[in-house]
Amino acid sequence: MRTILIIGAGKSTSSLMRFLLGKSQNENFKLIIADKNAEVVQRMAKQHSPASALVLDIFNTEEREQAIQSVDLVISMLPARFHIEIAKDCVKYNKNMVTASYVSKEMEALSEEVKQKGLTFMNEIGVDPGIDHMSAMQVIDRIRSKGGKMLLFESFTGGLVAPESDDNLWNYKFTWNPRNVVVAGQGGAAEFIQEGQYKYIPYQRLFRRTEFLQIPKYGRFEGLANRNSLAYRSIYGLEDIPTLYRGTLRRVGFSKAWNVFVQLGMTDDTYTLQDTEQMSYRSFVNSFLPYSPTDSVELKLRLSLKIDQDDLIWDKLVELDLFNSKKKIGIKEATPAQALQKILEDKWTLKPEDKDMIVMYHKFGFELDGEKKQIDSTMVSLGEDQTYTAMAKTVGLPVGIAALKILNGEIKKPGVLRPIHPEVYNPILKALEGFDIRFEETEKEYKGYNPDQLS
Amino acid sequence: MRTILIIGAGKSTSSLMRFLLGKSQNENFKLIIADKNAEVVQRMAKQHSPASALVLDIFNTEEREQAIQSVDLVISMLPARFHIEIAKDCVKYNKNMVTASYVSKEMEALSEEVKQKGLTFMNEIGVDPGIDHMSAMQVIDRIRSKGGKMLLFESFTGGLVAPESDDNLWNYKFTWNPRNVVVAGQGGAAEFIQEGQYKYIPYQRLFRRTEFLQIPKYGRFEGLANRNSLAYRSIYGLEDIPTLYRGTLRRVGFSKAWNVFVQLGMTDDTYTLQDTEQMSYRSFVNSFLPYSPTDSVELKLRLSLKIDQDDLIWDKLVELDLFNSKKKIGIKEATPAQALQKILEDKWTLKPEDKDMIVMYHKFGFELDGEKKQIDSTMVSLGEDQTYTAMAKTVGLPVGIAALKILNGEIKKPGVLRPIHPEVYNPILKALEGFDIRFEETEKEYKGYNPDQLS
Numbered sequence: 001m002r003t004i005l006i007i008g009a010g011k012s013t014s015s016l017m018r019f020l021l022g023k024s025q026n027e028n029f030k031l032i033i034a035d036k037n038a039e040v041v042q043r044m045a046k047q048h049s050p051a052s053a054l055v056l057d058i059f060n061t062e063e064r065e066q067a068i069q070s071v072d073l074v075i076s077m078l079p080a081r082f083h084i085e086i087a088k089d090c091v092k093y094n095k096n097m098v099t100a101s102y103v104s105k106e107m108e109a110l111s112e113e114v115k116q117k118g119l120t121f122m123n124e125i126g127v128d129p130g131i132d133h134m135s136a137m138q139v140i141d142r143i144r145s146k147g148g149k150m151l152l153f154e155s156f157t158g159g160l161v162a163p164e165s166d167d168n169l170w171n172y173k174f175t176w177n178p179r180n181v182v183v184a185g186q187g188g189a190a191e192f193i194q195e196g197q198y199k200y201i202p203y204q205r206l207f208r209r210t211e212f213l214q215i216p217k218y219g220r221f222e223g224l225a226n227r228n229s230l231a232y233r234s235i236y237g238l239e240d241i242p243t244l245y246r247g248t249l250r251r252v253g254f255s256k257a258w259n260v261f262v263q264l265g266m267t268d269d270t271y272t273l274q275d276t277e278q279m280s281y282r283s284f285v286n287s288f289l290p291y292s293p294t295d296s297v298e299l300k301l302r303l304s305l306k307i308d309q310d311d312l313i314w315d316k317l318v319e320l321d322l323f324n325s326k327k328k329i330g331i332k333e334a335t336p337a338q339a340l341q342k343i344l345e346d347k348w349t350l351k352p353e354d355k356d357m358i359v360m361y362h363k364f365g366f367e368l369d370g371e372k373k374q375i376d377s378t379m380v381s382l383g384e385d386q387t388y389t390a391m392a393k394t395v396g397l398p399v400g401i402a403a404l405k406i407l408n409g410e411i412k413k414p415g416v417l418r419p420i421h422p423e424v425y426n427p428i429l430k431a432l433e434g435f436d437i438r439f440e441e442t443e444k445e446y447k448g449y450n451p452d453q454l455s
Numbered sequence: 456m457r458t459i460l461i462i463g464a465g466k467s468t469s470s471l472m473r474f475l476l477g478k479s480q481n482e483n484f485k486l487i488i489a490d491k492n493a494e495v496v497q498r499m500a501k502q503h504s505p506a507s508a509l510v511l512d513i514f515n516t517e518e519r520e521q522a523i524q525s526v527d528l529v530i531s532m533l534p535a536r537f538h539i540e541i542a543k544d545c546v547k548y549n550k551n552m553v554t555a556s557y558v559s560k561e562m563e564a565l566s567e568e569v570k571q572k573g574l575t576f577m578n579e580i581g582v583d584p585g586i587d588h589m590s591a592m593q594v595i596d597r598i599r600s601k602g603g604k605m606l607l608f609e610s611f612t613g614g615l616v617a618p619e620s621d622d623n624l625w626n627y628k629f630t631w632n633p634r635n636v637v638v639a640g641q642g643g644a645a646e647f648i649q650e651g652q653y654k655y656i657p658y659q660r661l662f663r664r665t666e667f668l669q670i671p672k673y674g675r676f677e678g679l680a681n682r683n684s685l686a687y688r689s690i691y692g693l694e695d696i697p698t699l700y701r702g703t704l705r706r707v708g709f710s711k712a713w714n715v716f717v718q719l720g721m722t723d724d725t726y727t728l729q730d731t732e733q734m735s736y737r738s739f740v741n742s743f744l745p746y747s748p749t750d751s752v753e754l755k756l757r758l759s760l761k762i763d764q765d766d767l768i769w770d771k772l773v774e775l776d777l778f779n780s781k782k783k784i785g786i787k788e789a790t791p792a793q794a795l796q797k798i799l800e801d802k803w804t805l806k807p808e809d810k811d812m813i814v815m816y817h818k819f820g821f822e823l824d825g826e827k828k829q830i831d832s833t834m835v836s837l838g839e840d841q842t843y844t845a846m847a848k849t850v851g852l853p854v855g856i857a858a859l860k861i862l863n864g865e866i867k868k869p870g871v872l873r874p875i876h877p878e879v880y881n882p883i884l885k886a887l888e889g890f891d892i893r894f895e896e897t898e899k900e901y902k903g904y905n906p907d908q909l910s
Contacts (some may be wrong), residue, residue: 021832182898189720189791194746198729200791201743202720204659208759209745265644265657276655290664304663336644336655387535449746 003027004401004403005067007056007086008077009035011176012100012126014387015396016077017186019419023404024050034067034277058085064308068092072136074409075399083107087121087137088365089406094119096404099346100126100395103416111416120411124418125402127358128157131379133235133418134398136362139377140236140423143366150241151372152365153448156213156223157247159391162355162382163218169316175356175391182337182344184248190225195449201225202332207259211362212252215378216440221359222248224255235420243448246355249359257316258337260305261340264288269337284339295322320347335349352454356383358390360439363447377439396438401431456567457484459858460865462521463532464490464499467555467581468633469842470501470712470851471532478859479505489522504689512881524548528862530854531556535611538562541618542576550572555581555850558871559798566871575866579873583612586887588690588873589853590894591817591881594832595691596877597626598821605843606827606901611668611678614846617810617837618673624795624901626706626770626801630811630838630846633811637799638724639703645680647700666702667817670833671895676814678702679710680893682870690875698903704814712771715760719743721741724792731789737780739794752778775802812840814843815894820901827901832894834866837894848891856886 006013020031026194033048036054038070045053049291056062058078068074068089073096074303076086080101090097103123114121124130136155143150155255160166161173174181188203201209210222229246233239251256261267273279273287282297289300300409309367320343321327327346328340350356360379365372383389405411411424419425421443432438461468468488475486488503489511490496500508513533523529523544528551535556538814542562545552551574552667558578569576579585591610598605615621616628625884629636645656656664662755665677680702684701688694705713714723720743728734728742737752762768775798776782785796805811815834820827838844854858857874858875866879887893 169747188726189723191726195748197746198742199746200720200728202723204718205720205743205759263657265660268644268657268779271646273655284799287653288660289654291652291654293650293807293904304660366610449748 002073003032004029004070004073004075004407005032005034005054006075006077007034007058007067008079008082009023009033009040010077011389012392012395012399013044013077015389015392016075016400017044017051017213018388018394018402019131020212020404021048021051027404027408029072029407030073032067044175046164051364058082065089065093068095071095071155073098073403075099075403077399080104080281081152090119090121091117096406097121098399098406099123099124100130100399103418107416114416118412118414120406121416122406122419122424123416124412126399128360129281129400130398130419131394131437132360132362132418134429135321135360135377136380137236137420138422138425138429139362139364139375140238141279142366143375144329144366146368148366148368150238150364150366151235152363152448153238153241153243154241154243154247154361154363155222155311156247156249156359156361158221158359160249160251160357160359161350162357162390165272165351165354168347169312169319170174170254170257171252173350173354173356174345175194175389176348178345178348179337182267182341185227186267186269190226190227190229192225192229193241194243194245195448196242203263205393210250210255211247213249215359215361215380218359218380219229220252221249222252222255223249223361223363235418242387243365248362253312253316257313259309259333260313260317262304264301266336266340268336272335275337275398276329276339277332279329279339280325281321281327281329281343282323283341284329288336315420320344320447349388350389352386355385356389357381358367358393358394362439365448367446372448373443375441375443377441379437379439383435393435395436397432398428401428457489457528457862458526459484459528459530459862460489460509460526461530461532461672462489462513463534463537464488464492464495466533466844467847467850467854468499469502469531470847471530471845471846471855472499472506474852474855476503476506476861478855482859482863483870484527484862487522487526489539491799494877495779513537520544523550527549528555528858529632530855530858533603537599543660545576546572547572547898551861552576553580553854553861554578554774555585555854557584558579558873562871566811570870573869573871575861576844576871576872577857577879578745579886580853580883582846582853585853585874586816586849587817588875588882588891590815590832590834591819591875592691592875593884594817594881594896598819598823598830600711601823603821603823605819605821607698607818607829607861608691609698609700609818610680610695610697610815611702611704611814611816613676613814614859615704615706615812616805617845620806620811621706623802624643624767624774625709625712625803626867627709628805628811628884629800630805630844633796633800633803634724634792637722637796640682641722641724642680642681645682645684645685648696649698649700651697657804659717661851662714666707667707667711668704670814670816670835673814673835675706675707676704676816677710690873691716694726698820700865704816704827708771709768712768713758715762715768716774718760719756721795725790726796727790732900733786733792734783734784734794734799735780736776736782737778740777741783743791761898771818775799805841805844805910807841810840811844812836812848813849817894820903822901827903828898828903830898831895834892834894836892848890852887853883854891 031051036055084106159175362377381390486506489509539561614630817832836845
């Protein structure tokens with residue numbers, strides 16, 4: 001009887017457990033779920049019988065090594081910074097490993113040893129990174145295998161609220177870590193390349209430099225640039241591609257309104273405000289506006305950012321209760337970003353019956369047999385409920401599928417890997433289709449950015 | 456015969472040398488100027504005969520200690536980060552020391568030892584910090600000695616071009632380190648307090664939150680917030696003051712145009728652009744604008760920042776040759792800030808005959824005998840030429856005066872000091888008047904920020 005150990009009983013783990021348990025009898029393996037929180041792990045194991053629970057403090061070396069050496073494969077669902085200790089034990093005890101996180105420098109450094117030992121450490125096998133890698137590489141490799149030359153790759157992913165649960169003016173709710181949403185885009189300019197020209201967008205312009213995308217049945221979205229597009233040139237083998245652009249999806253109009261927070265300074269997470277425990281939402285807003293005791297906070301904000309009275313941005317701000325003088329931030333020594341997060345969580349937290357949605361959009365421009373063409377490939381995945389969210393499914397399923405295929409020796413490529421190789425992405429994408437995670441492709445003429453060619 | 460050692464032959468050193476040499480015969484001391492650059496230090500000594508030149512590498516401990524132990528007082532005109540090594544030697548060999556830089560944590564840490572040895576380490580005795588401390592504390596102490604209660608302290612300083620040399624649309628030229636001008640305001644929100652309310656301005660709004668100030672004979676200026684106003688509460692003993700605001704002065708209209716650079720991301724110094732050696736000024740601008748090959752850089756910029764065709768901002772940008780496709784940045788791996796600095800230096804470098812100007816404006820609001828009053832205190836100092844600039848004079852003279860008074864035992868307060876004590880600022884401000892560095896005061900009714908009280 002083989003054993004898979006899952007470390008970390010977080011949000012994405014439910015879908016992963018459900019998938020693996022569904023396979024455990026036929027495929028003849030046991031499942032152990034480990035977490036430092038006894039209550040959480042026992043509840044999780046109970047919900048997913050017959051998985052067994054293990055209370056595990058990963059900073060206790062003895063406990064950790066004992067847990068790892070007795071199993072056949074380890075899935076780390078911990079926050080990314082904790083993977084490395086697990087990874088070192090997996091090297092030591094010759095265990096395969098799976099994570100949904102970006103390959104860190106420390107993980108990369110294990111690469112040679114992992115390869116020599118014939119182990120597979122599969123990383124970046126969630127949704128983004130994960131499904132984006134696999135679905136993009138499948139199309140890119142298909143184009144190249146026919147002799148095509150890649151001209152353009154644009155890729156956008158968004159974690160959003162499903163249309164049936166979309167009931168606020170922002171068309172947005174938190175479907176993953178709210179803090180990451182509030183500080184998204186900070187820490188450096190977005191850099192990408194379009195038809196050979198490098199472009200840079202600083203944080204203060206990021207939310208004003210969107211582009212629109214249309215998905216049949218789901219309508220329009222807006223894409224805003226991620227910071228790290230150019231890193232994908234080497235990962236995908238697209239060193240000479242003239243256009244490479246990666247981004248995040250929101251519903252149209254989100255970014256223009258979010259820019260109000262950016263401009264006022266409300267998303268800053270680098271310093272603490274004074275007296276935030278007793279600070280009202282209204283005072284929070286006022287602290288970023290000029291001092292002028294005879295003018296209202298509303299008027300000062302409108303004037304500062306030149307928001308007309310009939311601009312929909314205004315209704316979005318009012319909907320958040322931003323000018324409420326009774327509601328308190330209620331956090332000691334909060335940064336602006338923490339205070340803003342508190343305000344947003346009042347309104348943007350998923351209700352028990354709410355469903356989320358993952359949307360992915362790739363554009364591939366290429367030249368084949370003297371003709372320029374473009375393939376647009378889209379994927380929409382809807383959540384079932386608050387436990388089996390689209391986020392949990394699109395992260396947990398590829399992790400689970402990869403783990404099982406590694407356990408069964410169907411994937412045996414050794415090394416510290418991303419799922420960018422056909423022997424990895426083909427079977428996993430195929431299996432994901434069984435869970436209705438599938439891409440729709442349309443092929444059309446490649447028009448690039450030259451509006452003279454636009455129909 | 457006593458000896459003063461000046462380490463660092465930078466821009467501000469000329470005025471300092473001229474002042475000290477003028478006193479050396481009567482006051483019976485010798486002057487040594489030391490720098491690691493032999494050519495610079497020998498030229499400087501020749502210009503300021505009979506000062507003697509010393510080629511000194513401050514990282515050579517033996518050389519440094521030898522230089523310091525043989526003199527009576529050390530003036531460090533080095534960049535601020537280098538003072539600490541000098542300071543430690545001064546402690547070791549019981550020498551007094553003077554710098555124009557902010558007291559660093561390392562310098563502060565020497566405080567007890569310096570005090571115990573009865574030494575005086577005078578810091579922050581240039582213009583800003585320096586003359587600002589002295590002129591402000593003189594008025595604040597005067598108000599408090601009469602039993603007045605401080606209600607407001609606002610203080611602004613600017614290094615600008617003198618009216619007679621003011622020949623560009625920005626009304627600005629570089630009168631000190633251009634790099635510091637380009638990156639000014641970065642690294643955190645400006646924080647201050649107005650009538651008891653804390654206010655925060657993020658970098659992306661800094662240049663749109665100015666206030667106007669008028670100086671007789673010199674016209675209007677605009678003030679923009681410095682980052683660190685609140686630190687002055689403890690330094691000046693103004694812990695409970697309801698309004699405290701420090702800022703930088705520019706001519707009206709500068710900030711609105713500078714904001715174009717901020718918004719585009721041109722002042723970012725945290726990452727390097729691609730291919731900057733061959734990049735034209737026009738390409739530099741274009742790299743921050745959307746890719747759209749059928750639209751001009753000009754049109755894209757106007758649209759992005761909504762600049763009307765008759766807006767004076769536009770003429771300011773054109774004056775800088777920002778859209779020139781022939782001129783090259785010509786720097787390898789330049790950051791946006793370095794590239795922008797190159798463009799600005801073409802136009803904003805002082806010509807040999809140009810004169811600079813230092814402007815300082817303090818507002819003191821206070822309540823005395825049941826009446827609310829305000830004192831406005833202004834100082835304008837004009838440069839003589841490119842060597843004896845207003846900047847060099849207003850930094851070098853207080854340094855020199857302080858050094859001489861310490862040498863003569865007229866200032867003997869021990870410790871790591873700022874010039875905020877009457878026994879320090881009174882004689883120095885008096886001496887500065889002899890060089891036409893003087894403040895004009897006007898007293899009026901205190902109106903605070905309540906427009907209902909405005910006449």
